[in-house]
Amino acid sequence: MVDYALRFLIGGLVVSLFAAIDDVLRPKSFAGLFGAAPSIALATLGLAFSKHGGDYVAIEGRSMILGSIALAAYSFVVCQLLIRAEWSALKATLAALAIWLVAAIGLKQFLIG
Structure with a gap:
């Protein structure tokens, strides 16, 4: 608490x-x-x-950075779907969740192992 x-x-x-x-x-x-x-x-x-301690914080900080990269990819895809494809906000955000998931898991596997 x-x-x-x-x-x-x-x-x-x-x-x-x-x-x-x-x-x-x-x-x-x-x-x-x-x-x-x-x-x-x-x-x-x-x-x-x-x-x-510092080792734990290093892992947490790295995870936050990787999460922000995945969020940037998600945000980019949502913007593209909204502006270029003229999808609805709900449809674009739900479709881009797959991008976020692939980016987050892919970055973790590629960079952390």
Whole structure:
């Protein structure tokens, strides 16, 4: 329970810091880069480091990077299906889930083994 409270507090502080940075930067399209997910990830990695050590955090960090690459592939495919193929949002996102799954599993197998 204490881990969740610490994650909440640390994540909230980092989100606030990123929001302050976002207010300074232009264009405002950077707002998504400084959303809650990176803040919560940093808080989670910090707590994992204090509890499990550097080796564990290295594996978790690598997994987060691979997950973000798979999400980028998914997002690209969704955009292409929405804009070029003019699919509905539901149809495009459901179809692109297969891309995300293949990318995530493929990256894990290729890079981690």
